[in-house]
Amino acid sequence: MRKPTSSTATAEAAAPAKSSTPCCVKVGLKRGPWTPEEDELLANYIKKEGEGRWRTLPKKAGLLRCGKSCRLRWMNYLRPSVKRGQIAPDEEDLILRLHRLLGNRHLASLGFHCKYEVAFAFIRVRWSLIAGRIPGRTDNEIKNYWNTHLSKKLISQGIDPRTHKPLNPQSSDQPKPSSSKANHLQESLKEPIKTASSGLEETTSGSAHPIISNKENEYFQNNSNAHLDDQYHTDHFIASRGYTSLLNYDGSFGMDLRGNQRLGNGEAEDINSGTEDVFSFLNSLINEEAFQQHQIFNEPNVNSAPASSDPLFPIAATAFGLTAVWESTLTPSALDQNESK
DNA sequence: AAAACATCCAACCGCAGGCCA
DNA sequence: CTGGCCTGCGGTTGGATGTTT
Numbered sequence: 001m002r003k004p005t006s007s008t009a010t011a012e013a014a015a016p017a018k019s020s021t022p023c024c025v026k027v028g029l030k031r032g033p034w035t036p037e038e039d040e041l042l043a044n045y046i047k048k049e050g051e052g053r054w055r056t057l058p059k060k061a062g063l064l065r066c067g068k069s070c071r072l073r074w075m076n077y078l079r080p081s082v083k084r085g086q087i088a089p090d091e092e093d094l095i096l097r098l099h100r101l102l103g104n105r106h107l108a109s110l111g112f113h114c115k116y117e118v119a120f121a122f123i124r125v126r127w128s129l130i131a132g133r134i135p136g137r138t139d140n141e142i143k144n145y146w147n148t149h150l151s152k153k154l155i156s157q158g159i160d161p162r163t164h165k166p167l168n169p170q171s172s173d174q175p176k177p178s179s180s181k182a183n184h185l186q187e188s189l190k191e192p193i194k195t196a197s198s199g200l201e202e203t204t205s206g207s208a209h210p211i212i213s214n215k216e217n218e219y220f221q222n223n224s225n226a227h228l229d230d231q232y233h234t235d236h237f238i239a240s241r242g243y244t245s246l247l248n249y250d251g252s253f254g255m256d257l258r259g260n261q262r263l264g265n266g267e268a269e270d271i272n273s274g275t276e277d278v279f280s281f282l283n284s285l286i287n288e289e290a291f292q293q294h295q296i297f298n299e300p301n302v303n304s305a306p307a308s309s310d311p312l313f314p315i316a317a318t319a320f321g322l323t324a325v326w327e328s329t330l331t332p333s334a335l336d337q338n339e340s341k
Numbered sequence: 342a343a344a345a346c347a348t349c350c351a352a353c354c355g356c357a358g359g360c361c362a
Numbered sequence: 363c364t365g366g367c368c369t370g371c372g373g374t375t376g377g378a379t380g381t382t383t
Contacts, residue, residue: 033351033377055368071369072352128371143372144350 030064034073038063042070043078076138083136087145091134095142095150098130100164 030038045061051074054067063070076082087095127139127146134142151161158166 031353053368067368068354068370069352075370076351126372139371140351147373148349 028064029066029069031069034077038065039073039078042074046074046078072140076140081136082138087137087149091137092145092150094134095130095146098133099146099150 034042041061041063045057049057049060054071057063057067058065058070061070065073127143131137131139131142146161154161154164160166
């Protein structure tokens, strides 16, 4: 029996039980490891009736489990598409890149030169998004692999697993990677991405980015500070658009939070149905040296507004789902108002 | 051989957000 | 508009297993 965690206990003490029915009635329900018999019952039921309706599923399937537990067991273990076994080197490579991209660093570097904590609510590692790019692997598996293997490897190389930057840049005696594996890891942070599914190498060196719409083109043309023909800005634009598409459900280049292309109403959704466009702009995000240099993401003064004069700022802000935050707390006038409170 | 310690990962939990009556 | 239901996400836990002493 698991002990309640301190945070759980605190939360329960602070928040009285809701009047709504909890997702599962704990009394009389089995917990802990699944037996082969339970697995069979669940798999057979889903094979017959399909996924979903998790709340009522256990009863119908003859299981003494809560719906959440059934869903988790199916998603992380029983689903036919779940790949078993060791994480391959190319998968590891992809995890590293995507973590560097989709971990907390970009959001941190955008918001968190700003002084309002609300922005920090957006800082989360997107394990599901990472897993969505690695066929057959689940978010739980990726998360576990990161926590138990990759973060330790990076630390042993003197790299901060959270920021992917040197743990102590000033120190000249930081450990140098000596093994071929260590070299592989370090090199993997520099090279263009290889997609795990196709194995095709892709880069951002192309001059045309087809996902820029005419309207967006117009925006750049009408803005004297924007340089659409400048690869530097274009890549940043693509990067921002990438995030917009990932995080903004209203985006015209719609995708769900796993990075899959969104489908029309009623169409089935495949967890690994990423298109070449998806890989293309993910690559743009991953090859990000210029991205890091951009003033939007490197506003140095905590007490000044972010670089709102930058033509890319509205896009970037929207991209990160921060428009509302920007409008309510980070515009110069909002900053003044908040200051005076 | 056995105790102590370390590591791994399946499963749990609370929470957030979309959907719909 | 509101509130309940449902689903999915990410952080955390602890039993199982492996390794060291």
